[in-house]
Amino acid sequence: MNQPSDLLRHDVYEIAGADPSDNLANQKLHAFLWLAGAFWGVHALALWVADALDNHPHLYLAGAMRLLLTVLGLTLCYGIHIILQKLSARSWRKKAPIVLVASLVSAELFAWCTYVGLSYAHATPVNLALSSSIFIRTLVTWTWFFLAWVGLYLAVQYSFEVREEERRSSRLRTMAQSAQLQALHYQINPHLLFNSFNSVSALILDGRTDEANVMVERLAAFFRINLATNPDIDIGLAEEIALQTIYLEIEQTRYPDLAFRVDLPPALARAAVPAFLLQPLVENAIKHGAAGASDIEEVSIAIAARGEDGRLRVVIENSCAAPSGRSEVCGTNTGLRNVRDRLANRFGNTAVLTAERFGISRFRATVELPLVLIA
Structure with a gap:
């Protein structure tokens, strides 16, 4: 898998593109x-x-x-x-x-x-x-x-x-599409930033300064890559998952019982995906999975990728609190709606996001889009 720092090689995207x-x-x-x-x-x-x-x-x-x-x-x-x-x-x-x-x-x-x-x-x-x-x-x-x-x-x-x-x-x-993508993208940062600062503050108050320092370093790495990469561009799936790995490591500091695993076949490492496409789904998994750990026997998140018939499928499964009134949803649907909007803007009707609850405390979100490899 590529290192997260590799993302820094991407230039900032010009919204209007070259003027013809x-x-x-x-x-x-x-x-x-x-x-x-x-x-x-x-x-x-x-x-x-x-x-x-x-x-x-x-x-x-x-x-x-x-x-x-x-x-x-x-x-x-x-x-x-x-x-x-x-x-x-x-x-x-x-x-x-x-x-x-x-x-x-x-x-x-x-x-x-x-x-x-x-x-x-x-x-x-x-x-x-x-x-x-x-x-x-x-x-x-x-x-x-x-x-x-x-x-x-x-x-x-x-x-x-x-x-x-x-x-x-x-x-x-x-x-207009770029502005909309930017707006959807920037919805991510405040939640992570506020929650992380609260966690750092709690760690310092508990005397766990080493853990607080590690979390700050991870947070700095995440936002450095975040600011250097524009959501309008396509990056390799390995780089996208590497970024989500940093995010999950930050959240592990907040939720020590959280476990996650990644299943990425080497052949799909260069599969093109819009930058930060998976971020709202992973954040949703954290918010409605790890945050409800008291009601969940196993706190886990799994990210898996598969390629078949020219299509790329990325599946995110996570623990989810028991349903209360709406069995098909895990959370408020805001993150899912953001991802659907991005897919619609970028791929039209050739990409889709499906979400389903299975079992009592598991939730699955599947992104399916055309399989294209980055040169």
């Missing part, structure tokens, strides 16, 4: 680049194919010119992208006119560059005295072209915003 926003921002940028490249690339390729079908006399010159115009289109779209980024905090009522003006300006600039460039490629003279109808038709055509790109851009942006919101919600759920 930077990775998502990079994915968004790559998506925008691919969108713009595909949008303008397909446009340029389609027109170049049309030139080829028309047997353009200067096909390669026209193709080169369309590549230059594609670069210009990409630049203009990047400019619109920058404008949309700057206006991201504004409502669409304020953004829409600015986007429309930007599209009109981009369409006008691109239309003139296209006309001049293709006139050069076709070796035709440039006529700057264009009619108003041609001007309007050309402007409208290219304006809708840029507005179509803006629509695709916004669709991609919205999809990433949805993904980002899902991740944010997931992180918030993780933080």
Whole structure:
């Protein structure tokens, strides 16, 4: 079995986890680049194919010119992208006119560059005295072209915003679960601390200073490991049981008649369990077993682990005072409820805690969860 001090090697868990926003921002940028490249690339390729079908006399010159115009289109779209980024905090009522003006300006600039460039490629003279109808038709055509790109851009942006919101919600759920686990975990410490201090005080008053010193040392070791390990992480079952062994040794000072045994097969030493999962069950066994020793012939606690069919079963059996009204429970059920809540938060419906009384003065709690070994 691993030494309890081995638990100190675990780092404190970051509740919210790594923030994936930077990775998502990079994915968004790559998506925008691919969108713009595909949008303008397909446009340029389609027109170049049309030139080829028309047997353009200067096909390669026209193709080169369309590549230059594609670069210009990409630049203009990047400019619109920058404008949309700057206006991201504004409502669409304020953004829409600015986007429309930007599209009109981009369409006008691109239309003139296209006309001049293709006139050069076709070796035709440039006529700057264009009619108003041609001007309007050309402007409208290219304006809708840029507005179509803006629509695709916004669709991609919205999809990433949805993904980002899902991740944010997931992180918030993780933080809420972590806070709940912390609250359940911190319910353990005050009871043990107060009871142990009372026991140390009683030992000192009885002149049993050596026993009091041993108890303080064990208590210090327990809380040092307790503070260094977060309940959100998984640890090896051997380490979890080692921690419970320290706890039981502390309680043995309070209850000298208490006996406990551990049955842990070596193959299950590295079985992953949430840290301090067994603590409320062992504490429950002490509180409603050893604390009622006057009514119990044998004061004992047994911890046993078994693995079968990909499942891990950890059984805690303990002495229990005779039932009074509720034969199925040993105690107030608070510790059992805490463990069930942790299992539900961590494993959903793939883990379960069952509790039963058998015989007159025995109680058994069984934790069953997926069997996974820590590397």
